[in-house]
Amino acid sequence: MVIERYNAREAEARWQKVWDERGIFATRNDDPRQKYYVLEMFPYPSGRIHMGHVRNYTMGDVVARFKRAMGLNVLHPMGWDAFGMPAENAAMERKVHPKAWTYQNIAAMKAQLKSMGLSLDWAREIATCDPAYYEHQQKMFLDFLRAGLVERKLGKVNWDPVDQTVLANEQVIDGRGWRSGALVEQREMPQWYFGITKFSEDLLQALDRLDRWPEKVRVMQRNWIGRSEGLLVRFALDTATTPNGEDELEVFTTRHDTLFGAKFMALSPDHPLAVAAAAKNPALAQFIAECKRHGTAQQLIDTAEKKGFDTGMKAVHPFDAGWKLPVYVANFIVMDYGTGAIFGCPAHDQRDLDFANKYGLGNTPVVCPPGQDPSTFVITDAAYDGDGRMINSRFLDGMTVEEAKAEVARRLEHASHADRPVATRQVNFRLRDWGISRQRYWGCPIPVIHCERCGIVPVPQSELPVTLPDDVDFDRPGNPLDRHPTWKNVACPSCSGPARRETDTMDTFVDSSWYFIRFTDPWTTRPTNRPVADRMMPVDQYIGGIEHAILHLLYSRFFTRAMRATGHIDLDEPFTGLFTQGMVVHETYQAANGEWVVPAEVKVEGAGEARRASLIANGEPVTIGPIEKMSKSKRNTVDPDDIIASYGADTARWFMLSDSPPERDVIWTEEGVQGAWRFVQRLWRLVREAAEVAAPAGSPRPSRFSEPALALRKAVHRALARVSEDIERLRFNVCVAHIYEFANAFQASLADLESEPAADYRWAVREAADILVALFHPMMPHLAEECWAALGHKTLVASEAWPQLEPDLLIESTITLPVQINGKKRGDVTVARNAAKTEIESAVLALDAVKRALDGKPPKKVIVVPQRIVNVVA
RNA sequence: GGCCGCGUGGUGGAACGGUAGACACAGCAGACUUAAAAUCUGCUUCUGGGAAACCGGAGUGCCGGUUCGAGUCCGGCCGCGGCCACCA
Numbered sequence: 001m002v003i004e005r006y007n008a009r010e011a012e013a014r015w016q017k018v019w020d021e022r023g024i025f026a027t028r029n030d031d032p033r034q035k036y037y038v039l040e041m042f043p044y045p046s047g048r049i050h051m052g053h054v055r056n057y058t059m060g061d062v063v064a065r066f067k068r069a070m071g072l073n074v075l076h077p078m079g080w081d082a083f084g085m086p087a088e089n090a091a092m093e094r095k096v097h098p099k100a101w102t103y104q105n106i107a108a109m110k111a112q113l114k115s116m117g118l119s120l121d122w123a124r125e126i127a128t129c130d131p132a133y134y135e136h137q138q139k140m141f142l143d144f145l146r147a148g149l150v151e152r153k154l155g156k157v158n159w160d161p162v163d164q165t166v167l168a169n170e171q172v173i174d175g176r177g178w179r180s181g182a183l184v185e186q187r188e189m190p191q192w193y194f195g196i197t198k199f200s201e202d203l204l205q206a207l208d209r210l211d212r213w214p215e216k217v218r219v220m221q222r223n224w225i226g227r228s229e230g231l232l233v234r235f236a237l238d239t240a241t242t243p244n245g246e247d248e249l250e251v252f253t254t255r256h257d258t259l260f261g262a263k264f265m266a267l268s269p270d271h272p273l274a275v276a277a278a279a280k281n282p283a284l285a286q287f288i289a290e291c292k293r294h295g296t297a298q299q300l301i302d303t304a305e306k307k308g309f310d311t312g313m314k315a316v317h318p319f320d321a322g323w324k325l326p327v328y329v330a331n332f333i334v335m336d337y338g339t340g341a342i343f344g345c346p347a348h349d350q351r352d353l354d355f356a357n358k359y360g361l362g363n364t365p366v367v368c369p370p371g372q373d374p375s376t377f378v379i380t381d382a383a384y385d386g387d388g389r390m391i392n393s394r395f396l397d398g399m400t401v402e403e404a405k406a407e408v409a410r411r412l413e414h415a416s417h418a419d420r421p422v423a424t425r426q427v428n429f430r431l432r433d434w435g436i437s438r439q440r441y442w443g444c445p446i447p448v449i450h451c452e453r454c455g456i457v458p459v460p461q462s463e464l465p466v467t468l469p470d471d472v473d474f475d476r477p478g479n480p481l482d483r484h485p486t487w488k489n490v491a492c493p494s495c496s497g498p499a500r501r502e503t504d505t506m507d508t509f510v511d512s513s514w515y516f517i518r519f520t521d522p523w524t525t526r527p528t529n530r531p532v533a534d535r536m537m538p539v540d541q542y543i544g545g546i547e548h549a550i551l552h553l554l555y556s557r558f559f560t561r562a563m564r565a566t567g568h569i570d571l572d573e574p575f576t577g578l579f580t581q582g583m584v585v586h587e588t589y590q591a592a593n594g595e596w597v598v599p600a601e602v603k604v605e606g607a608g609e610a611r612r613a614s615l616i617a618n619g620e621p622v623t624i625g626p627i628e629k630m631s632k633s634k635r636n637t638v639d640p641d642d643i644i645a646s647y648g649a650d651t652a653r654w655f656m657l658s659d660s661p662p663e664r665d666v667i668w669t670e671e672g673v674q675g676a677w678r679f680v681q682r683l684w685r686l687v688r689e690a691a692e693v694a695a696p697a698g699s700p701r702p703s704r705f706s707e708p709a710l711a712l713r714k715a716v717h718r719a720l721a722r723v724s725e726d727i728e729r730l731r732f733n734v735c736v737a738h739i740y741e742f743a744n745a746f747q748a749s750l751a752d753l754e755s756e757p758a759a760d761y762r763w764a765v766r767e768a769a770d771i772l773v774a775l776f777h778p779m780m781p782h783l784a785e786e787c788w789a790a791l792g793h794k795t796l797v798a799s800e801a802w803p804q805l806e807p808d809l810l811i812e813s814t815i816t817l818p819v820q821i822n823g824k825k826r827g828d829v830t831v832a833r834n835a836a837k838t839e840i841e842s843a844v845l846a847l848d849a850v851k852r853a854l855d856g857k858p859p860k861k862v863i864v865v866p867q868r869i870v871n872v873v874a
Numbered sequence: 875g876g877c878c879g880c881g882u883g884g885u886g887g888a889a890c891g892g893u894a895g896a897c898a899c900a901g902c903a904g905a906c907u908u909a910a911a912a913u914c915u916g917c918u919u920c921u922g923g924g925a926a927a928c929c930g931g932a933g934u935g936c937c938g939g940u941u942c943g944a945g946u947c948c949g950g951c952c953g954c955g956g957c958c959a960c961c962a
Contacts, residue, residue: 734897
């Protein structure tokens, strides 16, 4: 029999067309079966898909196809995170309108995704730049505003003085604007904020219940929210020393046990008291200005020296009216956290110690480490932040840190200063409110109007959506909305007086914070169709990159809560299952002139030490560099289109799932792809060979099976059990291995055929082939359809139910137990599956290896673990 | 600086506390070919003995512990990676 090669290119297009025409991946919201929502993070339409997308969407598709076969009503949609800066950059560089650029990219990428054979419900496709999407976002913004979940307040922005524009943090490189190269300034501007901090406690607590999230992501979110319990202490100030007679300074601390080790107070350069003092002290004003110049660039913070300025103000120790502490302004105190002021305890905080040493403020140790003699315990340049007993602390002496904290809190809560308690217990969060204002064109307009007379006026419902004007130009820097003649200037909806529209647009993270809910009914005229959203949410399995572990996932958790508070859905956690997949990485290649070379232009030969690379074009040698994330800058990318054109989508999908565990990085290699491609061909040959032998579909089941038939049946049912579990647990690399294992066994079984096979064997081959195709269908759906048809089926395997497992076939009547002597394997025994322990023991003691080891003496102990192992202790 | 994760053959990686190295890649040998490709078969952790079948020893970064039994659990090192970070 001659079997022609499987022509992936031709077959894949053909099956995609069939799936499309029959609409088998469309999800009905009124389907009575249990729902299953699987979602991959939607892409930004950059122009072309990359291998990371291929990996991500393949994993999601495997889950979707598997769950569909398991009889669930699967929702598996796709859309576009379509707003964002690259569209504006393209507009500036290439004179394309951001909208045109974005929609061209969407069309191109959609075609690419279609060529992957993903089982998506394209009818639900959404693009966040479509007014039909963002109008609902605007409605919810106004709902949030009414509910007090949106605020306008001053915030710092990165201001590029040359381009006259606000820059995102990632556009600031080494303190300079990425385009102009100008030194970036910090400017205070009124901005819109989402009140995410109102949910700090809940967002933190609920993490404990997200047990199908990676622990790593939960830890990252926990740290980001950054809850700390402490004490808010009001220090009295010596009014004779303060600029305007200010008489107290509030400080947040988590180490109130160390109050008797205090040596100084320090204020943030932005602290109101520092600003007030600076007004009367030019030297201080100059110091503060200097701090602000250096203040922001993250890289500088590591190396920046601790600097301070003694304001001359004096604070009074809360436990000793006669104890005065100098008040400094210091460059390492941030206004954002706590109260923007601290008390410094040099002995037990490294930063405070560095500062005190520099300014000669000394230190007094107040916590003595266990086992240390208090009389000899001194701190020089390493602060001690561990546990211990209190010393040099009057009434706290001898207490543990915890006891001291409690005692200090108790006393200060009951002490009073100016008719208020000196201290209150406080919980502080690192989490800040979410600033969503972006001074950009290509984003969702913020639907408010600024009226000189009425202030901030929401755009009336009837005038929504506020759509972006198309007639804009990008010739000049800055936000085109801000200089638009007609769009910007409008009549106030309230008083009809002159007013102007808000020209800021929303952070694109807002768009991606609720798209998964919109997918449940993208046609509804309200933001959500409540009954449908309540039924189809939450997302059962969300899959995407670890880079979104904090922002996107936290914002989405916030947004869902805000939507619940405003009646749009009855849900708090949007994603019950989360999986973060690893990146696709590749070797890098560098030509002699130092330029990076794309892998497609490189030929690699040899192995190990002898591995050499050269340019295909002219044979010029190329240096093989380290394996890195595929990136445009290193040019170590492989184009999915090229791979799909030469090997087919199934090969690319199979390789993406092979070898590496899905949460880890996968190394893309030419050899690996070819291995996957060879397996595609091998499966095709195997199924065609099996089809020759297999009994016709629906043949009556034989009453008895001979040895080879039974062995084949056991193997295929074992594979079925394993693969089902592997997919359920998203262990795709193990799943792939189990399919290889069975394919090898099946192939060997067919090769062992000596004569004309008997009917029972033919029946077993039919079963094995059908199950094999069903098992690899989620990973290689086109090949599976082709094989399914070759096996004589008239149905689509994509619509078939998952094969039924016969658990009896997993149970062997005799089993082989490994035998250990003192924990080392020395042999094995074959016994009946349900053999009694004594029976096993005597069989084991009869083994030569055991006799030799025991040397005639009785064993000290024989441990028999039923159906697992035997260990003889000699 | 804080928190977290990971160290297994030439490589990617398997392994409910129970036969370490499944499966794949690469490599080597052979079969089929005039030849190559493709395909098929076998070998491939290190090491000692043996012509071979086979028989032994060591082995999951290092040191110790718990256990009949540890890649897996506990403690301490070493190395690599990630995230956060003048956060009081």
